[in-house]
Amino acid sequence: MSYTPVNKVRIVTAASLFDGHDAAINIMRRIMQSKGAEIIHLGHNRSVKEIVETAIEEDVQGIAITSYQGGHVEFFKYMKDLLEENGCGHIKIFGGGGGTILPDEIDELHKYGITRIYSPDDGRKMGLEGMIEDVIKTCDVQLNGKADYKTALKLEEAKDVRKIAREITNAENGAQSGVGSQESGVRTIPVLGITGTGGAGKSSVTDEIVRRFLNNFSEKTIAVISVDPSKKKTGGALLGDRIRMNSINHPRAYMRSLATRDDNTALSGAVQEAIDICKAAGFDFIILESAGVGQSDASILDYCDVSMYVMTPEYGAASQLEKINMLDFADLVCINKFDKAGALDALADVKKQYKRNHQLFTAKDADLPIIGTMASKFNDDGVNHLFELLLKKIEAKTKTTFGDFHFAETAKVSQAVIPANRVRYLSEISENNRGYDQLVKDQAAIASKLYQLQGTLKTLQDSESKNPPSGGRGASPLE
Template identity: 60%
Template sequence: MQDQPVYKPKNHIRIVTAASLFDGHDAAINVMRRIIQASGAEVIHLGHNRSVHEIVNTAIQEDAQAIALTSYQGGHMEFLKYMFDMLQEKGCGHIRIFAGGGGVILPEEAKELQAYGITRIYSPDDGMEMGLQGMINDLLEKSDIPTGKDIQVTARDIYSQNFVSIAKLISAAENNRDEVAPLLEEIAHHKRKIKSPVLGITGTGGAGKSSLIDEIVRRFLRDFPEKRMAIISVDPSKRKSGGALLGDRIRMNAIDNPRVYMRSLATRQANLSLSKYVKDAELIAQAAGFDLIILET
């Protein structure tokens, strides 16, 4: 097999990667998410043993174009159909689902899942015919659709803390700021009436930032049952590929809560530790009225 050329995305692609619930087999998804990142995509990695609820909510909050997951635990039919249905129910049927499970997912099951609405089930035969990079190219090409463009979001949507609208507006601020500049200006005036504290947390890799935030979130939710919080997390983009690993969620177990919104941002410039769109994300979180905002980099 000849070396596959790497697909070059036309848009900033964001992919949520995970292994399914009750599945500790994460070797395959770890390999795939590294290739996805090296191919120029921004990867929000959740790790193994993740529920449909966690994966779907992450994809919505992160305004991802697609979900890529592995399932070796035998419950792939129910798991993937439930995921598809939940995305439809939440008004996010545009988010595509890709999956693989080696020989666990039978060919007739793959056909049934794809007929149901799953974008693609990759089989061992696909791996032999397409190669790893070929499968990633296929996934990226099918996911290469713009986000934050021609969005139908109003200031009222933001004030009501609609997570879908918040996610779309942050993407628009990143990708098409001129298009939503009037809306950002409108909510900036509203923001001045709200004084939500912003807690900044920084440190070297492995210092324990994500673990600290997880504990803060846990105690905040326990001690303030009526309050809500937002987390904005920034990770660096790779200089060569432009891809990024946005992996802070993998160590945060308390954030899967309706009172917590989290958005991961890539710097999209290799020499910076902050995204230049952090201020816009913070502005949107302030306007939404979150009681505490955590900024982590």
């Protein structure tokens, strides 16, 4: 009979540094999710430091890794060392790497304190499900309670993220955090709520905002609370937002992923407490990312001071825009993936709809808080413009400034590295060249025929001049 965990099991998964072999860990994490676990997946090529920092910030029970790159003994031992050094030896480490991890190396790693490395033999005996049940059973421990760590946090972090993480775990599991909803002192700590359709680029935009915030305000700290959906069928969740967050591994940044734990919402029931905990910890700015939402969801508004709706140019027909609730309320609308065809038309349509919703019929298009962005492009002008508007909105709505900020004069409009009308440029060139090649071939065939005819004509003329027809006018062979 399959094992049903008593506690919510949260596990960080990744493939090791310099390792692109991610098929095995993707299989393992999907089985874990199907057994009700919440998986914070980091993808491949992840360093020990990134993985340990994530495990501590996310307050997980376990880390599960595949490693095929050959450096597994050093990799797993360093992971154990780093967890112990930071007072987090309770986080269990699991791994596998098929035949690349030899039996005596597995013994060595187990003796060192790695919870379990699974060999191909284990796979044969236990089956994939058996191995995963073993991982989940071992991780099925209660994490609630006061975090009492024996050593100070050695990782470079502006705050003791272990304690913040544990308070959020307590809130998620229904225990009182005791933080309350008041802000620390009289400071206003702005909360930006980001919502939008699934896959529109909410996390990518969040990452770009975090990067600009950390680069521009060298003393300020930021917390990101990111929500992804739980599956109704299994209770498990893929908390995948961290894959997009390349700027979050920073001493002044904290990130926590939350599963909705309810199939009908875009947010977790612990969101308000998580925000209060981050405020009490003294972060200067908090971003809340919701799970992907449909047209009607606007629940994020209850939790934030400034809200942003992220969508893409592919929303369907213009009439679909009339149904989107957030176009009534969002302080900023971000049309991401502006590199896609039809982006400029989408921008014009959304602006038209926004004007109707807000009765702003005489407003200038340029003054509307609707920006086209390409979050996947480095230093995108659209995102720069979005960040500038965001700071202005925060100041206007919460009277908070983070410090001096000089806006660089940018084009304010996203320019794709390859503009939409040039996306097919290379195939157009090759189509053109192939067409030209064909034309040359056809012309050459015609020329060759003509040449043959000309040759025949000449031969006949030559033979005629050598043997003129005797008497009278002979018929020319060409007549």
